[in-house]
Amino acid sequence: MTGFTAAFRLAFRRSRMFYLWWVIALSVTLPLTVTKYHDLVPQGQDGQVVLAQLAGNPTMRALLGPAFDLSNPGGFTFWRVGTFMAAAVGMMAALGVIRATRAEEEDGRVELVRAGAVSPAAPLAAGVLLGLVGCLAVAVVSAGLMLAATPGVGGAVATGLGLGLTGAMFVGVGAVFAQVFPSARTARVWSLGIVLGGAYLLRAFVDTPVSTPTLDAWRWAMPLDWAALSRPYASERWWVFLLPIAVTALLVACAFWLETKRDLGAGLRAPSQGPAGGSASLSGATGLAWRLLRVSIIGWALGIAISALGMGSLSAAADSAFSDQPQILDFIRKLSGGTEGLRDAFFQAMLTIMATVVTVAGIMILARLRSEETDGHSEVMLSTSTTRWTYALGMAVPAVVLPVALLVATGALMPVLQAMTDGSPAVVGDITRAALVLTPGIVLVLGLGMLLVGWLPRWYGLVWVAIGWTMFVSWVLTLWNVPDWVTKLQPWGYLPHLPSEPMRWGAFSVELVAGLALLALGLVGYRRRDIAGR
């Protein structure tokens, strides 16, 4: 393929930091967890009983997937974080491929590359290969670290393969969507929001109920379960890895085929026509923002509604399938933020996760305020009589309101099925209130985001650290005996977790006011600084 080397070198240069950080973040989590096994699991027979019960708990199964051999540190670790980490590798892979292919093309840089003696498929091939190399790096580093941390060569290799090959499938997914859609944003939404998110949710459904032969069969249809089904540290089944390899090959081939079916800069579908003039609502900064955001707002609303109802349907199982052994409750408490009742623990664990997820919606809207600027659109709008204040609020308001509304909606929808089966509507009110109480965390993160947009626009990406740190704290750090204040040092850490905890107005109002103050400060910065053009 002519020009492949040049294209690969270019892609590597532009994405090396991206992959470096992702690979580090993804490769250390499992080894860190495995070193804490003996602190977490009581020694002897007792410990094994606890673990068996734990693995049978539907909340845990929904979040973490099927368990095989928990008596072994490696097996426990893969169950505890492996499936989740594999999905995260998929996220890296899809984002990486899209940034090297469609995003570059959208910015007109591929045009420059292709103008040289480069075969049309070279940029795609470079992006795909780089993505696969990234996955390979995750596989090698995590296998190496696991090997150093706990005995079991086969287990370490299977762990690495599981992570890397799950990622490889999403190299394919990203590559396909990067051909289908003319915008990188849409390709990301489909790869992550719909395919990856949907696959995780579906596998939660299949994994939650206590296993039956039918369900076990269904589990094989869940690509995100394949890594676990290869049974790392529990007499590995190597042939399972043929499944992700086949899917990857199929998707990559499909991407290359689609590439030949489209024009440079275009998607698969010919661009459609539209109205010759703006409708009455397309007016002012707010009208424009709504027009730019409406598809993603509707998408988020639908996605969150489906997830909330879906998770709600699992709560009944959470309620019934558990005994009242104090050891188990203690364990659950550790894993889900200190709640006593099992059903509340379930709702609360879900709400905490969803708080982080919906905040991503807000972060992406604020990112739009930034990308509108670098795309040269802000310059045009701000040379009309639109004030900076109005313009920035056009994006900042939906950025805060949407995630807040989504979280409250999650709180209201999740317990609906429960309330109908029990005939106890009170639970809807309780969980909605619990969701409301978590909203200052959202405001705080977006306040931080607005602060960056206003004062250090080039560093806006730092706001993702708040999300990354929160996930790290709740998935990994809770297992360590770190001081309480460290695990609480995240946007939702100091907020009261209703209904098991009492309401603490102090923490709630302090965080809300802090978040709003950051938002205001960010807006002040936005009014004072230079607006970049293209």
Next chain:
Amino acid sequence: MTSNAIEISDLVKRFGSTVALDHLTMTVPTGQVHGFLGPNGAGKSTTIRVLLGLLRSDAGTARLLGGDPWHDAARLHRRLAYVPGDVNLWPNLTGGEAIDVIGRARGGLDKAKRAMLIERFDLDPTKKGRAYSKGNRQKVALIAALASDVDLLLLDEPTSGLDPLMEKVFSDVIVTERRENTTVLLSSHILSEVEQLCDHVSIIREGRIVESGTLDQLRHLHRTRLAATVGDLSVLRSLPGVHGLVTENGRTTFEADDDAMPPVLAALARAGATGVTATPPSLEELFLSHYDSRTPERVMA
């Protein structure tokens, strides 16, 4: 209202260690079509962005339509329209929608004028932003700017990417605007366009105005190239304002300062010169002498 649409004095704008505008001073009287020329990176777009209140100046003052471009931005922007140097449309909005959203944000646009411009520029307003060619994107930005009735047009290389036919349409529209006393600041690299449209020209280089005046005035600042067949060169040699005297194959060529022309012509007549040609500096030469950073400025001015 003041008689100057734009008044800039001693304006300084830095980006980190780059000095983009270095004590720039210029004035554009109301109703003038003012050409704004200079090499790449000279500071044209930066000047326009300071005037739009998008960039904050580091020193100096700028006044726009009698107001302060930074503090009165939103109010002043009702009365002006801007075409950016690098037009990028919203990929999912049609051209017609983009025109309307920009026009409405400015405070409304003239429907009849909008329709007339779409017709004249031969634009299909139903296409999505990402489907337009470069020239068509430029047309959308031009129509969005020209469809409102404003007092001032800030145009940053407005015809880049337009085909000659569309350039002609643009020129016609600007001529109409000039008749209606609209002030225009036109940054451009197309000299014929500037020559045709502009009353007055400012040349910017490395962040400062190096020359400003009508085209005739600028021509006078430059040397005329002469050629003749002369027997005795001594008269010419001794004249002040004569440069680069060379004789080849019996034909003498040299350059003369504008104010040295009467004595030079008289001397040529006295010496019985034949086949005399005098070429005033072409616009091209005039600008190139400023654009080429290797030429020291002093020699030309």
